[in-house]
Amino acid sequence: MVTKTKRSSKNFTYKNHQVHHRGNKKTVRTVIIRNGKGFKRVVRYHKGTIKSNIKKSLKRVEIELIHLGKFIPKLFADCECGGKRQK
Numbered sequence: 757m758v759t760k761t762k763r764s765s766k767n768f769t770y771k772n773h774q775v776h777h778r779g780n781k782k783t784v785r786t787v788i789i790r791n792g793k794g795f796k797r798v799v800r801y802h803k804g805t806i807k808s809n810i811k812k813s814l815k816r817v818e819i820e821l822i823h824l825g826k827f828i829p830k831l832f833a834d835c836e837c838g839g840k841r842q843k
Contacts, residue, residue: 768789770789770822771786772787773785781800782800783798783799783800784798785797785835789814789822792819793813794813794814795812795813796811796813796831797809797810797811810835812834818831
């Protein structure tokens with residue numbers, strides 16, 4: 757008989773920081789999870805100044821998928837500002 761042990765997400769800590777440069781613009785996407793709670797943030801810079809800063813909390817499902825190491829497509833889709841938006 758095989759029993760699966762459930763990993764506790766209460767003591768789970770995760771940080772990810774992605775930077776994208778294009779010309780004078782910079783986009784920084786960040787995911788931080790501490791003690792079972794987390795948030796995602798998108799910061800846009802233009803010529804060194806912050807033009808937009810959006811911060812949203814992560815859903816329980818997203819935290820569990822990150823904890824398992826799964827890829828989440830369009831994780832930052834609801835944090836986008838400016839540019840093209842889907843209707």
